[in-house]
Amino acid sequence: MMIKAPEYYRKKNKKNIWCEIDTLIKKAPFTRFGGKNPTDCGKRGIKQSLIVDRKGEPLFIGVTPANKHDSKIFESALSKMKKSKQVRIMAADRSFDENLLRSIAKRKNIALIPSPNKHRNKEKKQI
Secondary structure, eight states, X not given: OOOOHHHHHHHHTTTOOEEEEEEEEEEOTTOSSOEEOTTTTTOEEEEEEXXXXXXXXXXXXEEEETTSOHHHHHHHXXXXXXXXXXXEEEEEOGGGOOHHHHHHHHHTTEEEEEOOOXXXXXXXXXX
């Protein structure tokens, strides 16, 4: 009997409650769905988004145009994750520091803990 690696991994790590989300922009000049890269003089590119658990096992991998903000990717990434009975913890960088994203995560029983964005006024009403 041969056990597949992902199945074995999940059985051994049932209490794995910590994960992290991040994105990476890459050049993709010939991609049809690529967008203007805001960090590379507007050249076409893609943005890879990735959610990994504490051991680096990918839980979600997605590809979008480079000009799509990280917060817009967050909701689609979480929609593909199952709701857990246990509270899970998700670390993120400051682009995910929004109250709306925290409420979206809370619906999936995830505690979103982004790095604080000192440039964002938390008192200002977000649209």
